[in-house]
Amino acid sequence: MTATYQELIEQREALDRQIQEVKEQEKRIGIEKVLALIEEYGLTSDDLFSKRAGIMKSGTKSLAKVPPKYRNPETGKTWTGRGKKPLWMAERSKEDFLIK
Missing domain, CATH: 4.10.220 (Light-harvesting Protein)
Structure with a gap:
């Protein structure tokens, strides 16, 4: 039933x-x-x-500090290659700004 x-x-x-x-x-x-x-x-x-x-940790790890890979020859500003590409690199290739 x-x-x-x-x-x-x-x-x-x-x-x-x-x-x-x-x-x-x-x-x-x-x-x-x-x-x-x-x-x-x-x-x-x-x-x-x-x-x-030490038990309760946030879900994110902090990134290690990285040395800059690129330098703007006009201003001396640098960029590590992480994050958004700077405006000063917009018109040329990355290799043009590579720190040697």
């Missing part, structure tokens, strides 16, 4: 309530475990959330 639409809605609502109850229960258990570890190791909020902790 197949369930009616209304019966299925009621089953879904009951299941959603059950999911929420289990989620809250597991969340409490997780918090208890974390608090026990904090107490065991004497951790502070600085230990957990400071950038100095």
Whole structure:
């Protein structure tokens, strides 16, 4: 026998309530475990959330500083070859500005 639409809605609502109850229960258990570890190791909020902790890193790496590869002979301005090409290089080839 197949369930009616209304019966299925009621089953879904009951299941959603059950999911929420289990989620809250597991969340409490997780918090208890974390608090026990904090107490065991004497951790502070600085230990957990400071950038100095070394665990929480941003998703980007900083690029190493690179020596310039190109120089504008008229102004002395340089460019490493990274990023947008400077306007002073627009009309000529890169080789014309290469630092030798």
